Amino acid sequence: xxxxxxxxxxxxxxxxxxxxxxxxxxxxxxxxxxxxxxxxxxxxxxxxxxxxxxxxxxxxxxxxxxxxxxxxxxxxxxxxxxxxxxxxxxxxxxxxxxxxxxxxxxxxxxxxxxxxxxxxxxxxxxxxxxxxxxxxxxxxxxxxxxxxxxxxxxxxxxxxxxxxxxxxxxxxxxxxxxxxxxxxxxxxxxxxxxxxxxxxxxxxxxxxxxxxxxxxxxxxxxxxxxxxxxxxxxxxxxxxxxxxxxxxxxxxx
Amino acid sequence: xxxxxxxxxxxxxxxxxxxxxxxxxxxxxxxxxxxxxxxxxxxxxxxxxxxxxxxxxxxxxxxxxxxxxxxxxxxxxxxxxxxxxxxxxxxxxxxxxxxxxxxxxxxxxxxxxxxxxxxxxxxxxxxxxxxxxxxxxxxxxxxxxxxxxxxxxxxxxxxxxxxxxxxxxxxxxxxxxxxxxxxxxxxxxxxxxxxxxxxxxxxxxxxxxxxxxxxxxxxxxxxxxxxxxxxxxxxxxxxxxxxxxxxxxxxxx
Numbered sequence: 062x063x064x065x066x067x068x069x070x071x072x073x074x075x076x077x078x079x080x081x082x083x084x085x086x087x088x089x090x091x092x093x094x095x096x097x098x099x100x101x102x103x104x105x106x107x108x109x110x111x112x113x114x115x116x117x118x119x120x121x122x123x124x125x126x127x128x129x130x131x132x133x134x135x136x137x138x139x140x141x142x143x144x145x146x147x148x149x150x151x152x153x154x155x156x157x158x159x160x161x162x163x164x165x166x167x168x169x170x171x172x173x174x175x176x177x178x179x180x181x182x183x184x185x186x187x188x189x190x191x192x193x194x195x196x197x198x199x200x201x202x203x204x205x206x207x208x209x210x211x212x213x214x215x216x217x218x219x220x221x222x223x224x225x226x227x228x229x230x231x232x233x234x235x236x237x238x239x240x241x242x243x244x245x246x247x248x249x250x251x252x253x254x255x256x257x258x259x260x261x262x263x264x265x266x267x268x269x270x271x272x273x274x275x276x277x278x279x280x281x282x283x284x285x286x287x288x289x290x291x292x293x294x295x296x297x298x299x300x301x302x303x304x305x306x307x308x309x310x311x312x313x314x
Numbered sequence: 315x316x317x318x319x320x321x322x323x324x325x326x327x328x329x330x331x332x333x334x335x336x337x338x339x340x341x342x343x344x345x346x347x348x349x350x351x352x353x354x355x356x357x358x359x360x361x362x363x364x365x366x367x368x369x370x371x372x373x374x375x376x377x378x379x380x381x382x383x384x385x386x387x388x389x390x391x392x393x394x395x396x397x398x399x400x401x402x403x404x405x406x407x408x409x410x411x412x413x414x415x416x417x418x419x420x421x422x423x424x425x426x427x428x429x430x431x432x433x434x435x436x437x438x439x440x441x442x443x444x445x446x447x448x449x450x451x452x453x454x455x456x457x458x459x460x461x462x463x464x465x466x467x468x469x470x471x472x473x474x475x476x477x478x479x480x481x482x483x484x485x486x487x488x489x490x491x492x493x494x495x496x497x498x499x500x501x502x503x504x505x506x507x508x509x510x511x512x513x514x515x516x517x518x519x520x521x522x523x524x525x526x527x528x529x530x531x532x533x534x535x536x537x538x539x540x541x542x543x544x545x546x547x548x549x550x551x552x553x554x555x556x557x558x559x560x561x562x563x564x565x566x567x
Contacts, residue, residue: 232525
């Protein structure tokens with residue numbers, strides 16, 4: 062049994078708590094956060110911890126706080142000897158180098174408050190300061206997820222940037238379309254099957270091959286009509302993305 | 315039983331053929347295309363038709379050809395009296411006004427050659443030249459799909475443009491991420507669960523509320539780090555989308 066202390070009370074911490082609690086071979090010992098009220102997701106009251114002095118010795122400490130707060134927490138967290146790992150996509154391993162055993166445990170997924178996520182399908186990207194610690198992290202991670210990857214700090218930064226494109230920017234495409242639908246008296250839900258299928262498609266086709274649309278066909282009439290329909294900011298986005306699709310596919314501009 | 319003639323042999327025609335063949339109350343009478351070899355998806359040889367002279371009287375003619383070819387086909391297709399509808403998101407209803415009974419039957423989905431699509435979940439956007447013809451189209455459409463919408467030509471154009479954002483542009487975000495992963499020795503599949511969850515999220519949350527990431531948090535350090543990692547074209551895309559997210563969420567730029 063691997064005992065885990067979770068540091069933090071945000072979405073990642075809450076999802077870690079739920080999934081570790083449900084996993085065989087892992088156990089949440091405590092969840093630490095300065096503010097008690099944010100710990101309401103910790104159903105077992107005995108496991109809530111608001112004072113560093115009350116922290117116990119555990120096998121694994123998972124720091125799931127905002128990127129900016131990791132250094133501060135690392136600075137004040139006592140070294141109990143257990144492995145201390147942060148869960149950030151953008152922070153380097155060395156942020157935790159004050160500890161004897163340290164690593165990274167980055168779940169590559171988007172977490173929201175009211176939507177359950179099953180970690181079995183969440184890629185866990187691991188890094189550690191020694192081969193032994195990496196083995197230990199892999200052992201813990203594989204009790205949670207079927208998708209365990211060894212990813213170094215440079216690669217993790219690249220992954221985090223890729224995640225901005227596929228998550229933040231794609232979601233913004235949905236948001237712009239939702240605005241546009243509203244403007245035209247259309248229910249956004251009419252686009253939901255298309256959104257779902259677009260995401261599902263790339264499980265069988267590489268996104269390069271899945272590309273369709275007026276940019277790829279270089280359908281100047283439709284592109285022109287679309288640009289006429291858009292306001293200045295959206296027109297810029299439409300133009301730059303159309304050019305980028307054409308460039309990637311080696312079309313003449 | 316509603317008899318249907320399909321005109322065309324592309325992805326939309328092939329998916330219509332499969333779904334109409336499988337549907338109760340609908341039957342494919344013929345599939346027309348000038349080039350015989352493109353009709354290989356029509357398993358029943360008797361239903362393949364390569365000469366306009368051989369076309370038969372049917373209740374419904376569905377024109378599923380490229381946008382540019384609709385006018386030409388409409389020009390040479392005899393008027394048998396059955397309802398003639400095109401399946402395009404961008405062409406107006408009036409393209410078919412030479413017929414007595416005409417309409418639009420626009421399936422709002424992305425179709426690929428080797429990926430089956432169940433039409434029950436495909437929004438069918440309908441328009442017709444009379445209330446009676448619209449009722450007939452609704453009757454036919456509801457035998458295929460649970461998502462039947464009445465959408466006028468202007469709204470359909472707006473939907474088509476929205477589809478470019480949620481499908482073409484989102485897919486391009488995936489494609490850029492795939493390129494970037496390759497460059498950094500990372501398998502693209504590591505991003506697939508995130509892509510799927512990003513698309514699934516907006517079934518329970520409006521995309522505006524589902525937004526996360528450095529742009530929304532106005533996390534200048536991460537934004538700066540990301541821009542440093544990108545080449546000039548991708549840097550422009552990152553910048554314009556970051557600004558657009560911040561503008562939509564009313565952040566100061």
